[in-house]
Amino acid sequence: MEAALKRSHHKILPTHSVYWFLAGLALLYVEAAALLDPLGVPLLPHQMVQDVLRSGFGFYLLLLGIPCCIWVLGWRARDLFVWLMAPHTLTVDDEGLRADGTRIRWRDVREIIEQHADDCVTLRHTGGTLRLRLFLWSDPDVLHDAVLEQVVSRLLERVIHQVSAGKPVRFGPLVLGDLGLIHRGKLWRWDDIESIRLQDEVDQGYASRDLVIVAQGKARKFDEAKVINAPVLLAYLSGRLAG
Incomplete structure (x- = not known):
């Protein structure tokens, strides 16, 4: 194969996860304000907290607020944390895939699993498993086609x-x-x-x-x-x- 096939992909900020992360933080802040208000810690105006608790969803806020925060921050916003931990660039050539100090040779890959719903490709190789979230990288279609071809x-x-x-x-x-x-x-x-x-x-x-x-x-x-x-x-x- 030609050396010209070598291509680098830089990581892209998953904006949808950023929105979920901010929503989770906002919900967590409101939940903390509701729990700490009786202790005299004014994270929000006292009257505002009371109005929220007396509203139709006040009970559900106290009951489900923390589980919802965990779900939003731990699940819906998880791609943001993956992005933060990911290397800056991902290089694909005719020999393998390289990200910082990690290199996977195509000949060492034993299984490939496509997860269309998550826009993800999982590669199981002799050294472990790589879950490649395509949408976190530039030119995801090109990256997907190159990995599949090799x-x-x-x-x-x-x-x-x-x-x-x-x-x-x-x-x-x-x-x-x-x-x-x-x-x-x-x-x-x-x-x-x-x-x-x-x-x-x-x-x-x-x-x-x-x-x-x-x-x-x-x-x-x-x-x-x-x-x-x-x-x-x-x-x-x-x-x-x-x-």
Whole structure:
């Protein structure tokens, strides 16, 4: 591969997490004011605190205020803390991925898991696990495509070699073998499999992506995030079905 493929990505401030962080701090301040007011600590005007507590949501503020603060700051704003801990730049080339003193070689990656809902790619390698939040980096689509191209091509070679040697390869709930694809003990032979594709789903505002396999005239959907090495399986089956 050409050295020109080397590219650096700088981290981007997740503004949505900043808003959640500020909202969490504001809620925490109001909660602290309500709890400390009886002790004579005036974080807010006494009359304002009393008006809030006597309102329709005063009881819920006292009961659920602290759990809500924990949820907002610890969950909704978590990407801000990840951003603060992340290195300033991330470099991708034909050999691997480098961030400050950490380097992951593509040949050491054993699994790739796509989490479309979180805009995240998880790489499990010989040295551990890297959860790559794409939206925290500049040119996230370019970064995603580069990681997929480098990792999938190498893992695909291994899968082809294992299947040719008669060894089954597990992809989460699916097992690939020389005769076809196995799901829950049922074999779909190559002639039974008609197509495979990725399909985006949105359910009550939650976005996900399914791996859809049409076999024996019936479409089966698998959550992409639960299919280990889903892009590799997609590439293998697409090539196999194409002849």
